[in-house]
Amino acid sequence: MNSFLNDHHIEKLIEGDETIIRLLYDKLFPRIASYIRKNKGNDEDAKEIFQEALFQLIVRAKANGIQIKSSFENYVFTVCVNLWLKELNLRKKEVRDDVVFELMRNDNQIVKYIIEQEQMDLFEEKFQLLSDNCRALLKDFFNKIPYNIIVKKFSYSNENVAFQRVFKCKKRLADLIKADAKYKDLI
Template sequence: MDTNLYINGLVKGDSKIISSIYDTTFYKIKRFIINNKGNAEDAEDIFQKALLQLVVRAKKEELVINTNFEAYFFTVCKNLWRRELNLHKKRVTDSGVVELISESNENSLAIIEQKRQELFIEKLNVISENCRLILSLFFQKRSYAEIVAKTDYNSETVVRQRVFKCKKKLTDLIKQDARYNSLIEL
């Protein structure tokens, strides 16, 4: 199904589109969350937050998705769940202290995080194919020896230098983008 059809259906509150999104993606999202310290209720909460986030964002600005909707929505849910896990990690458990967390503030932070990821992926697709391969392996936490084996480079030293140069090129491209300043943490 067309990505724009999903987005427009969400904005209009089309129950058929929402059911279709639920049918095609919820099981994967639920499985991911259960496999990562969550439960079915957490999956439902994250799913709803992700739908809400997309609707708010689509109403606020033109939402351009350069991949299929399912993959994009799964990534949004994954990012929301990781943020949720990080929040629980940072909280001090004290029954005498009650934390008030603004739902809109959480949604805003999640949207910013998603925009950062989109900018990163966009700029990653601009650098050379060789740099993409090297950085992809590097981000997968492959050892330099493994990267040497998968590329035409002769030594780990050369790969280290290439990783450094590719990361610098990617960082420079990101920082040159007009959206960068609005997405950095304050």
């Protein structure tokens, strides 16, 4: 994760650690508040949007974990922008054109990130459909646990059996993903 925030910090955020929350406010809130003020909002709106974004992050992380492949800062900013645009739509306000153009310049990165998040969501959804054994095996595989340890942990007779089982689980996961209608939109 290309960010000042790591997995340990996300765990602390989930736990409600005030130090992490203050760090997030110090590092991220000024940019978000500036954006919202430029788009017919005020500091109170910015606080509400920022809190809602953090709440969504915590809920998502608790529900099925979260993997952020771009920077955490851009992730939170994008969530806040989307929440604010929804709020503006509800209020029937318009976003200033120059800010929209500024965002359009960053669109490639944001769109790429959103697609990556949607791909990860699809992966997580289908991963949960695998058997408990397959999920545990693939987690070890994705965490680069050596096959000799996997053999012992799962009581396989040898590394070849472990390799074949990993292959079958990966194929099952790939088949589940490819069978989903969303898959074609995300490739």
